Amino acid sequence: MSVTTIDCAQEPIHTPGTIQPHGLLLGCTLPDWSVAHVSGNVSKFLEGVAPVGLLGQSLDQVLPAETVHAVRNQLQTAMLSGLAERLDCLALDGGTRRYDLTVHLAGGLAVIEAVPSMPGAGANGVTLLRGLAGRLRRTATVSRLLTLAAQQMRAVTGYDRVMIYRFLHDDSGEVVAEAVRPGTDSYFGLRYPATDIPAQARALYRRQPLRLIPDVDYVPVPVLPGRGPDGQPLDLGLAALRSVSPVHIQYLRNMNVRATLTVSLMRGDKLWGLIACHHSEPHYLSGALCSAAELFGQMLSLQIDVREQEQEQHRLSKAQSAHDRLLSAMSPRDTVFEDLGRYADMLNAMIASDGLAVWSNGQLSGQGVLPPDEAIAELIAFLGQKPVDRIYATSSLAEHFAPAARFADRASGVLAIPISRAAQDYLLFFRREVIQTVTWGGNPDKAMQRDTSTGQLHPRHSFEVWRETVRCHAQPWTSSELRVAETLRVALLEVVLRRSELIASERQ
Numbered sequence: 001m002s003v004t005t006i007d008c009a010q011e012p013i014h015t016p017g018t019i020q021p022h023g024l025l026l027g028c029t030l031p032d033w034s035v036a037h038v039s040g041n042v043s044k045f046l047e048g049v050a051p052v053g054l055l056g057q058s059l060d061q062v063l064p065a066e067t068v069h070a071v072r073n074q075l076q077t078a079m080l081s082g083l084a085e086r087l088d089c090l091a092l093d094g095g096t097r098r099y100d101l102t103v104h105l106a107g108g109l110a111v112i113e114a115v116p117s118m119p120g121a122g123a124n125g126v127t128l129l130r131g132l133a134g135r136l137r138r139t140a141t142v143s144r145l146l147t148l149a150a151q152q153m154r155a156v157t158g159y160d161r162v163m164i165y166r167f168l169h170d171d172s173g174e175v176v177a178e179a180v181r182p183g184t185d186s187y188f189g190l191r192y193p194a195t196d197i198p199a200q201a202r203a204l205y206r207r208q209p210l211r212l213i214p215d216v217d218y219v220p221v222p223v224l225p226g227r228g229p230d231g232q233p234l235d236l237g238l239a240a241l242r243s244v245s246p247v248h249i250q251y252l253r254n255m256n257v258r259a260t261l262t263v264s265l266m267r268g269d270k271l272w273g274l275i276a277c278h279h280s281e282p283h284y285l286s287g288a289l290c291s292a293a294e295l296f297g298q299m300l301s302l303q304i305d306v307r308e309q310e311q312e313q314h315r316l317s318k319a320q321s322a323h324d325r326l327l328s329a330m331s332p333r334d335t336v337f338e339d340l341g342r343y344a345d346m347l348n349a350m351i352a353s354d355g356l357a358v359w360s361n362g363q364l365s366g367q368g369v370l371p372p373d374e375a376i377a378e379l380i381a382f383l384g385q386k387p388v389d390r391i392y393a394t395s396s397l398a399e400h401f402a403p404a405a406r407f408a409d410r411a412s413g414v415l416a417i418p419i420s421r422a423a424q425d426y427l428l429f430f431r432r433e434v435i436q437t438v439t440w441g442g443n444p445d446k447a448m449q450r451d452t453s454t455g456q457l458h459p460r461h462s463f464e465v466w467r468e469t470v471r472c473h474a475q476p477w478t479s480s481e482l483r484v485a486e487t488l489r490v491a492l493l494e495v496v497l498r499r500s501e502l503i504a505s506e507r508q
């Protein structure tokens with residue numbers, strides 16, 4: 001049976017019915033703050049308290065007044081932010097132990113989670129953030145920034161391996177920076193298929209920016225009762241202690257990873273990537289250090305955003321000035337139609353290409369590496385099916401237009417700018433094939449299997465490096481090139497219009 005990305009995305013990971021055992025969870029109905037859910041491990045943290053005894057009690061009877069007060073206030077913030085909010089170092093009973101709390105709203109219930117505080121742990125968090133703020137601001141490139149961030153994160157949290165994992169256009173991902181303990185395998189540069197982190201998990205990581213799994217071999221603790229008054233299991237989507245999908249647990253075991261921390265990296269409201277940390281032994285981080293790691297992720301996200309915007313802006317303004325030069329050089333009597341060669345350098349300064357051509361009045365004139373003559377008519381017919389009022393661009397023409405596989409070496413990428421409304425005229429940029437070797441962390445075609453007797457999904461066992469040769473792909477057109485192409489389209493239409501007016505007036 002073939003297993004697809006959709007199969008993986010079906011698992012309701014937000015309602016596992018259990019939590020990880022390193023903390024406790026309470027769910028209270030509102031507005032009366034009566035305990036409606038409790039994790040089966042409360043007696044481990046609160047002496048002499050049995051889980052069932054708590055159900056139905058008011059939170060005031062369970063926790064000290066000061067803690068209840070702080071929790072109530074923090075729930076207000078959580079309701080506004082739609083996220084889980086943290087509270088550090090609070091008492092849960094009359095004893096001396098202190099806990100780090102998170103509070104959020106789920107299905108109308110207030111969900112409170114608590115993990116033991118670690119004295120002094122906050123200091124490391126400050127180090128982490130200070131290091132980032134100071135040094136990272138001064139790094140020029142994104143890749144240097146990411147490597148420094150991985151090193152900084154590893155130095156403070158002590159994980160064996162800290163990776164910056166970046167999502168690509170097809171939701172696969174790549175390890176783009178890494179810091180490892182000497183002797184630990186490197187995953188730098190490896191690609192992983194989209195199914196490794198399915199859609200519902202990516203959606204959760206957008207809302208819940210930090211996930212800690214201190215020990216993959218944990219015994220899950222049930223949340224009692226299994227279903228609430230509405231007959232539904234408690235939604236643990238925003239719960240820090242949420243039990244991890246068994247498929248993912250198996251995945252980590254297959255990778256020989258015993259503990260992880262994952263922090264989301266956002267660009268706008270999109271999940272740009274993850275900081276993914278691995279350890280070969282159980283590894284726990286205090287709530288204070290988790291807060292710092294979460295903030296570190298947010299600061300790094302902003303730094304990535306700033307740099308990517310700067311790069312984009314730089315490319316755009318270079319292209320924009322080439323665009324202006326081109327238009328001031330062109331007159332209605334002398335356009336790209338009359339003399340493409342004269343304008344080729346200016347065009348390529350805007351949008352780099354291996355071949356440049358104009359298709360006008362059923363004829364192609366061009367220069368550089370172009371598709372073979374006999375393929376042109378068919379290619380133009382294919383382009384003719386696309387809307388005339390926008391540019392068309394692909395870096396893998398053969399995927400959309402099968403005959404292109406025959407001339408992939410000459411033109412795997414095409415950017416077509418329609419420059420007249422009635423007749424089918426185009427300015428065409430071509431890019432040759434760039435044969436790529438993608439190094440996957442395990443064969444992506446065998447990323448998952450289904451157990452035919454139980455119907456359950458399993459991740460792959462082997463993460464052995466697997467090389468794939470990708471053909472029929474050109475260097476992708478960047479978003480700034482596409483924006484420039486669109487402005488060029490509008491400007492050329494204008495020039496073409498003036499040219500036809502001129503020709504018409506001369507005929508009279």
Ligand code: BLA
Binds near residue numbers: 009173458
């Ligand atoms: C979750 N998979 C994840 C997560 C990562 C990865 C980072 C986030 C959860 C976490 O650890 O905190 C994948 N981890 C990686 C990758 C690297 C890494 C790519 O270190 C690279 C170095 N996984 C599968 C298959 C399925 C699957 C076949 O391989 C589905 C059938 C599912 N992965 C899966 C699920 C989750 C997940 C369901 C969510 C786990 C959870 O949050 O409960």
